[in-house]
Amino acid sequence: MPCLESSSGTVLRYREDHNPAGDALATVTTPIEVTILNYYEVVGKVTLPNGTPLHSLAVNAYDCVLGLSNLLDETITDEHGKYHIKFWNLELAEEAGRSNPNLLVKVFDPSGDEIGKSEVITNPKGLETIDFEIDRAIYGGPREFDRIYAKIEGSLPQILVFFMRFKRIKNQ
Secondary structure (H helix, E strand, O other): EEEEEEOOOEHHHHHHHEOOHHHHHHHEEEEOOOOOOOOOEEEEEEEEOOOOOOOOEEEEEEEEOOEEEEEEEEEEEEOEEEEEEEEHHHHHHHOOOOOOEEEEEEEEOOOOOEEEEEOOOOOOOOOOEEEEOOOOOOOOOHHHHHHHHHHHHHHHHHHHHHHHHHHHHHHH
């Protein structure tokens, strides 16, 4: 049965045990080329200077090389302003022949404007925490629709019932 032998997480060789004659166990060891994949996570929080969390903002992680930024993954901040991005270095190994990213994280407001940017982290750890404090002058707040929706969200079922009754009365 084929198996992979490893030491300290690194694959050393491929071994296949087989019994062609039925009388003895033969082991064939064949060296193979292996690309070691690293798993990365970037977590953090996006807030105003007073600590108020900013939700529904886009957060993108990039690999920067030679002045170019290649998107690794993206997410949206939750109601607590937190975000969590996960990615493997497979894309780096295939495209650039590197195993570690030069990590850059950017934050965008709902209209797509960049409102925050980290410094480039070369050879990041498996888990990096990058928090952003966004100045109120840069981030004007949620869109008008989002503000109105947040105010009526809890009352939405009652508002719909009211409009349905109003429409029935009007049509009679």
